[in-house]
Amino acid sequence: MTGNHRNSSITRRRALAVTGGTVAAGGIAVAGYQSAFADTTDTAEATATASATSTGACMTLMSSVTEGPYYLDGALVRKDITEGKSGVPLTLRLTVVDATGGCTPVKGAAVEIWHCDAWGYYSGYTTANPGGSAPAESEDGSTANDNTYLRGYQIANANGVVKFETIFPGWYTPRTCHIHVKVHTGGEKEDGTYEGGTVNYTGQLFFDDTIAEEIFALEPYSQHSGSYTTLDDDMVYDGGGASSGLFTLKAVHKADPSKGYKGSLSLAIDPDAENTGAGGGGGGTPPSGAPSGEPPSGAPSESASPSASASS
Numbered sequence: 001m002t003g004n005h006r007n008s009s010i011t012r013r014r015a016l017a018v019t020g021g022t023v024a025a026g027g028i029a030v031a032g033y034q035s036a037f038a039d040t041t042d043t044a045e046a047t048a049t050a051s052a053t054s055t056g057a058c059m060t061l062m063s064s065v066t067e068g069p070y071y072l073d074g075a076l077v078r079k080d081i082t083e084g085k086s087g088v089p090l091t092l093r094l095t096v097v098d099a100t101g102g103c104t105p106v107k108g109a110a111v112e113i114w115h116c117d118a119w120g121y122y123s124g125y126t127t128a129n130p131g132g133s134a135p136a137e138s139e140d141g142s143t144a145n146d147n148t149y150l151r152g153y154q155i156a157n158a159n160g161v162v163k164f165e166t167i168f169p170g171w172y173t174p175r176t177c178h179i180h181v182k183v184h185t186g187g188e189k190e191d192g193t194y195e196g197g198t199v200n201y202t203g204q205l206f207f208d209d210t211i212a213e214e215i216f217a218l219e220p221y222s223q224h225s226g227s228y229t230t231l232d233d234d235m236v237y238d239g240g241g242a243s244s245g246l247f248t249l250k251a252v253h254k255a256d257p258s259k260g261y262k263g264s265l266s267l268a269i270d271p272d273a274e275n276t277g278a279g280g281g282g283g284g285t286p287p288s289g290a291p292s293g294e295p296p297s298g299a300p301s302e303s304a305s306p307s308a309s310a311s312s
Contacts, residue, residue, distance in 0.1 A: 061099050061270060064202045065236050067277035068180060070122040072151065074193050075112055080165040081152035083144035086220045087118040087167030089252070089260030096160040096183055099268035105160030106271055110184040110194045113164060113205075114151040119224045120172030123149040131173025132226020140220070153184075153194045168207075168215050168261065170224055176234040177212045179205040181245075185271050201269045202277040205245045206237050214257050 094111055097103040116122050120130025121137040126146050137146075150169075154162035171177050181204065187197025209230045215221060216228070231237050231246075238244050247263040 061268060064275040064277070065204055067182070067202050068204075070114065070116075070125055070128075071180070071277070072114070072124050072147075075114065075151040075153055076148065076192050077110075077153040077155065077189050077194055079152075079154060079163060081113070081150050082166055083149040084142040085117050085144050085149050085167055086140065086142060087170075088215050088218060088221075088258055090166050090168045091260070091262045092164040092166065092179075093262070093264045094162050094164075094181070095264075095266040096156050096162070097266055097268050098271055100270050100272070103268065105156070105158065106183075106185065106269065107156055107158050107160060108185070109156040109160065109162075109200075109269075109271075110153050110187060110189075110197070111156065111162045111267075112151075112153045112182040112184065112194070113166075113179055115166070115169040115179040116172060117150060118167065118170040118220045120170045123147055123151055130170070130224065132224055132228075134224040134226075155189065155194075168212075168221075170221055171212075171216065171228040173226070174229055174235065176209075176229045176231055176237060177207045178234075178236070178245075181205055181267070182277070183267055183269050198274045199277060200271055200273055200275070201267060202275055203245055203267070204236055205247060205263075205265060206231060206234075207247055207263075208249060211249055211257075211261070218258055 092113070096106040096109040096111060098106050114122070116130070117137070117140070119134040119137065119140070121134075122128065123145070124147050126137040142149075150166060152164065154164060156162050169177050169179060181202070182199050183201040184194060184197045184199050187194050189195075216224075231239070237246075240246075242248065242265065245265070247265050250262045250264075251257060251259070252261065253259040
């Protein structure tokens with residue numbers, strides 16, 4: 001299904017870096033809105049985890065998918081990754097569990113995410129054409145760093161939970177709205193980023209089409225006009241729902257989507273597995289101006305590792 005988007009305004013600048021590789025892991029929606037979004041590590045979290053473990057129920061490992069061409073190494077450890085970028089607020093709660101060990105929490109796992117801004121631009125690659133008609137990324141008016149915005153790590157607590165504050169991603173041709181994710185274990189926080197260890201899962205997280213269309217009619221998303229790809233037509237999403245990375249979303253205010261959403265998902269990984277991040281999930285041609293494999297000017301000195309795959 002496709003849609004057309006109109007015109008409006010946004011905020012700007014900051015980019016960063018990340019690390020590559022991954023393995024099979026699974027995603028399933030966290031049950032219960034209140035326990036999924038409690039602001040503290042409370043009894044609800046522990047109860048949900050204990051329940052899954054005691055019943056022997058656990059998510060199936062999900063095959064890793066491509067990391068795409070917009071990955072960078074060296075992202076910052078931080079909860080809020082917006083850097084002033086304009087968009088509909090999005091609070092994410094991701095729970096990392098061991099699918100090989102009764103869905104026990106993976107304490108200390110480093111969850112790394114990155115995604116485009118409201119007009120379809122990625123930090124580090126701000127001149128890559130998102131398709132359709134959109135203002136230049138430099139026109140968004142924000143103070144975000146072009147090399148770091150909308151990228152970051154969080155370290156899982158004792159219940160395997162991480163939280164991020166970001167914005168609802170926009171879209172670009174030929175992909176549906178999505179967020180990239182990697183789960184790392186065995187490394188450590190160093191100099192503001194996460195170093196060493198193993199990438200156990202590389203995946204992509206997705207949004208219900210109806211909600212996405214509603215968001216894209218709002219400012220600043222509406223300034224990006226053209227056809228976008230829905231879930232059914234996406235080259236990566238395989239239609240498996242939560243087990244394929246589809247978020248459970250809750251509106252902060254049902255009558256006003258501009259107030260934001262809260263998204264939850266559990267990622268069932270194998271902490272002993274490793275994946276390169278090349279993954280599967282379809283090919284396709286990246287947008288005009290997409291990265292060629294070289295890190296952008298001003299990117300961190302660590303080597304960037306964009307996947308050879310064309311999906312992002």
